[in-house]
Amino acid sequence: MQAGGLGAVTKTVEGFGGVAKQYEQIEKVSAHHGNSWEVLLYEQIGRDRALMFDLAEKLQFTATSEDGRVLDALAHAQRNEAARGEYISALGEDGGRVDISSGTQNWQKAVVDRTRPAQFVRKHFEAMVFTCLAEELRTGDVAVVGSEALRRARPPASTPLPSAANWRTGCGQPPRRPTPGTRTTRAW
Structure with missing residues (x-):
């Protein structure tokens, strides 16, 4: 065995974040190449987790068909919002398993x-x-719930939207002056 062989390998792995970090990277590459991108999604939306739960709490959702699986799963997620562990119970309030069949096969495998x-x-x-x-x-x-009333209250699509400059002056703010050295028009 070469001098420092195993120690050099250990030192190199530790330099890249340790064995756990390397294993996580291997799982990401495997998921990417295995067409299982779902397991990678949480990293993208995880930082907005609190916002999504807050929004889901403030809005009232209704199923427009008899299929309420997603709303049942949302209710289960909301009941477990305070959980910080890696796992949550798969059992709902009624003691039965929460139906996750609204997700794709890849989602079901990941969950x-x-x-x-x-x-x-x-x-x-x-x-x-x-x-x-x-x-x-x-x-x-x-x-x-109530989104139909909002849609009816919105101005018709043919009504032009106010420009940002008009909006600023309407709010009592002076119009923005171009910053010296920047282009004020776009050349398409």
């Missing part, structure tokens, strides 16, 4: 840990719930 069948991986469950909720809102399968 369920085979070694803990009665639990969900919390961060993947939350990411799945908010992703599925966004999709259901986009397709109209879930609606925000």
Whole structure:
């Protein structure tokens, strides 16, 4: 064995964040190449977690069809919002398993840990719930109560929107002056 061989390897791995960090990187690459991007999503939306829970609490959602699986999953996520561990219970208030079939097969694989069948991986469950909720809102399968009244109160699409300069002066603020040395027009 070469002098310092194992020590050099250990030192190199530690220099890159340690074994746990390297294992996490390997899982990310594996997920990317295995077309399982869902497990990577929490890192992107995790910093907005509190905002998403706050918004979900303030808005009242309703299913526009008989399928309320996403809203049931959202309610389960909200009940477990204070959880900070890696896992949450897969059982709902009624003692039955929370239905996650509204998510894709990849989501279901990411959410369920085979070694803990009665639990969900919390961060993947939350990411799945908010992703599925966004999709259901986009397709109209879930609606925000009162959103129809907002749509009717909005000016018609043919009404021009005020420009930023007009908005600033309407609020009592002086119009912005161009910063010296910057372009004020765009050349398309």
